Amino acid sequence: MDVLAALGRVVLGFAAATGRLGLFTGHALSHVFRPPYFLGQVAQQMVSIGYFSLPVVGLTALFTGMALALQIFEGSSRFNAEGTVAFVVAIGMTRELAPVLGGLMVAGRVGAAMAAEIGTMRVTDQIDALMTLSTNPFKYLITPRLVAGVTMVPFLVAVGDAIGIFGGYTISVQLLDFNSSTYIRNTFDILENIDIIAGLVKAAVFGFIVTLMGCYHGYHSQGGAQGVGAATTNAVVSASILILTSNLVVTQLFFSR
Amino acid sequence: MSTTAKISLQGVAKRFGKKVVLDGIDLDVRPAESLVIIGGSGTGKSVTLKCVLGLLRPDAGRIMVDGDDVVAMSGSNHERVMRKFGMLFQGAALFDSLPVWHNVAFGLINGRGLARAEARAVAVTKLGQVGLGPEVADLRPAELSGGMLKRVALARAIAADPEIIFFDEPTTGLDPIMADVINNLIVDCVRRLGATALSITHDIASVRKIADRVAMIYQGKIIWCGAVADLDHSGNPYVDQFIHGRAEGPIQMQVLKP
Known part of the structure; x- marks a missing residue:
């Protein structure tokens, strides 16, 4: 019976957490369509997410594109298919690697920072202070971050696509003796709009997940420094798991036949 | 009464x-x-x-x-x-990311739609009423002592004449x-x-x-x-x-x- 009771507690706890997250998400999204809007906050978050994440996403994409080119060259040479390097790098980066790795890097940088900032505001009564100053914390803190996440992560991934493909090109041309113009032509020949669009849609979904998890865990943090630390960890872990899960779902939606 | x-x-x-x-x-x-x-x-x-x-x-x-x-x-x-309502919190609860004047004027700008310049003037007046000079207005909360934090929080609590x-x-x-x-x-x-x-x-x-x-x-x-x-x-x-x-x-x- 103890085992059943423990199992029941876990299931009830999960259901309650899912319900809380659903209500939080609905509440946050409802403010997207209800003025007043804090456009200054939206702009500030867009800069924080989009501009300040460029180095980490760019470097990730660059080295991933380079390593991918080397791996594909080595692997494809086993059956004399070295010419596929440009194709695989282009499709691999746009469809999968730039969105997923970019999303994970943003989760580590932005999601953690959001959870820590909002969590600290929660445990130091700053969120309560917002309410006493006639300012809805969802409008001021949460919705601007969600809007910025959904719009700026696709921008980061678009930049990551270009940098990753450039990384593959650099390795292929400089190290593997590919012809520069042939490599570029092959890349543009293989890429279709759907490859880029699917990656950008994934990025928007990941941006939403990262900011939602950062805001949700920060908003509900309690218990001082330890609580803020736990909120930060939970934000990154839950965002990472949801990114990997939703990646499969979106891939299935776009490319299943 | x-x-x-x-x-x-x-x-x-x-x-x-x-x-x-x-x-x-x-x-x-x-x-x-x-x-x-x-x-x-x-x-x-x-x-x-x-x-x-x-x-x-x-x-x-x-x-x-x-x-x-x-x-x-x-x-x-x-x-x-x-x-x-105005509220003075135990730990002051000032917004770390904003300068002192913006903390004091926050409710006036976001809650009542006052222009920033006008709200800043009100904030400086309220800071004066709690014994803080205009030079404090542009400091960050992290730069203030405990007593100054409470005074700024008091200025914020009275900013909108509650x-x-x-x-x-x-x-x-x-x-x-x-x-x-x-x-x-x-x-x-x-x-x-x-x-x-x-x-x-x-x-x-x-x-x-x-x-x-x-x-x-x-x-x-x-x-x-x-x-x-x-x-x-x-x-x-x-x-x-x-x-x-x-x-x-x-x-x-x-x-x-x-």
Whole structure:
């Protein structure tokens, strides 16, 4: 019976957490369509997410594109298919690697920072202070971050696509003796709009997940420094798991036949 | 003085899980009076304040502000009532990311739509009223001492000329002299605005300075309420023990003996 009771507690706890997250998400999204809007906050978050994440996403994409080119060259040479390097790098980066790795890097940088900032505001009564100053914390803190996440992560991934493909090109041309113009032509020949669009849609979904998890865990943090630390960890872990899960779902939606 | 209560709590109850924090609080605060709630740690003082402010929803009871039941309110009606309030938080709760002037003017800019330049001028005036010069306006909260933080928080609480001001442990963590400075500022600000003040504190010196009336909360109920002049001869053993800070008496603290 103890085992059943423990199992029941876990299931009830999960259901309650899912319900809380659903209500939080609905509440946050409802403010997207209800003025007043804090456009200054939206702009500030867009800069924080989009501009300040460029180095980490760019470097990730660059080295991933380079390593991918080397791996594909080595692997494809086993059956004399070295010419596929440009194709695989282009499709691999746009469809999968730039969105997923970019999303994970943003989760580590932005999601953690959001959870820590909002969590600290929660445990130091700053969120309560917002309410006493006639300012809805969802409008001021949460919705601007969600809007910025959904719009700026696709921008980061678009930049990551270009940098990753450039990384593959650099390795292929400089190290593997590919012809520069042939490599570029092959890349543009293989890429279709759907490859880029699917990656950008994934990025928007990941941006939403990262900011939602950062805001949700920060908003509900309690218990001082330890609580803020736990909120930060939970934000990154839950965002990472949801990114990997939703990646499969979106891939299935776009490319299943 | 009008006899109609500015704030009226009627049978307010609140529990967290199995722990009953408020067990039917009945309390009236009259217009333009300063009422201080005293009581030990964990007796529900802050929860009472948060229920009035709408930060917590009571499980039972009514909270009337100017005759309107704020518990049942939501949305724009609740925001309208919130505009009557100013609040000084125990830890100041200033926004780290904003300079001092913007902290003070925050409610004016975001809640009332005042232009930034105009709001800044009001903020500098309010900072002056709490004894801080204009040079403080552009500092960040992290650059201020504890006493300055409380003064900025007080300036923020009075920035919009509220009808009702709440003070949550206004002198906690300050040295006795700075605590007295803050008490004087509270009295000055409340009198100048003609505001109704509801404070919670453990600091009996602060109580004697800022209160017109005092209410003591114990085990989730108001066990005594009277004029501050009657505090020393309340005839209530709980109040006597608390104001004299004695370990012996009807209030028993759970401590582990060595």
